[in-house]
Amino acid sequence: MKKINTILFAVSCSVIVxxxxxxxxxGKLDSKQDSLVVNLETDTLKLVNSKCFSCHSPNMEIDNRxxxxxxxxxxxxxSDSTSKTEFVNSVWTFVQNPSEDVxxxxxxxxxxxxxxxxxxxxxxxxxxxxxxxxxxxxTDSWYVKWEAINKKQ
Numbered sequence: 001m002k003k004i005n006t007i008l009f010a011v012s013c014s015v016i017v018x019x020x021x022x023x024x025x026x027g028k029l030d031s032k033q034d035s036l037v038v039n040l041e042t043d044t045l046k047l048v049n050s051k052c053f054s055c056h057s058p059n060m061e062i063d064n065r066x067x068x069x070x071x072x073x074x075x076x077x078x079s080d081s082t083s084k085t086e087f088v089n090s091v092w093t094f095v096q097n098p099s100e101d102v103x104x105x106x107x108x109x110x111x112x113x114x115x116x117x118x119x120x121x122x123x124x125x126x127x128x129x130x131x132x133x134x135x136x137x138x139t140d141s142w143y144v145k146w147e148a149i150n151k152k153q
Contacts, residue, residue, distance in 0.1 A: 044131040045149055051120060052128060058137060058146060067115065068108045071138040076105045084133045091129035095120060 048070070056070040067073075077090050094102050098115040136142060 041131070042149060044127050045146065047124060048128050048131060049146070049150060051118075051124060055115075058143060065112070067112050068105070070132065071136075072108075073105070074132050074137065076108075078133070084130065087133045088126050088129040091132075092122060092125050095125045096122070 052070055055067040056073060057065070058069055058071065078087050090104075094104075095115075095118065098117055100106075100109060100114060103109050103114070137146075
């Protein structure tokens with residue numbers, strides 16, 4: 001009987017120790033994943049800032065715009081039924097070869113002219129488009145986040 005109690009005690013202790021260890025490992029993984037997500041979001045926002053906002057500025061106080069603000073571009077390319085893949089591909093289709101034929105913003109083309117062809121990689125454009133799809137860049141809270149990152153650069 002002592003042997004069975006000793007074995008049960010040892011097994012119970014092992015289960016407790018292993019379950020605690022697994023929980024802490026999961027916590028560490030979650031923390032690392034959260035950190036990676038924040039870094040990826042920040043890096044992508046920096047990419048949007050450097051590649052897009054020089055013309056498509058989110059600052060609504062700019063008088064002499066070069067192009068419509070990015071949130072207006074997003075509004076034209078997205079609807080309630082637009083999937084992320086459709087949105088990303090539509091943006092890429094236009095950016096890789098801007099033309100009036102593929103533009104869905106005739107008013108912007110009339111007001112600002114056609115966007116000149118840029119030397120962006122497909123990976124950059126798709127990362128930017130994914131970020132735009134996932135974030136509401138027309139909100140004050142987003143603007144505050146953008147300003148904070150912009151000040152650090």
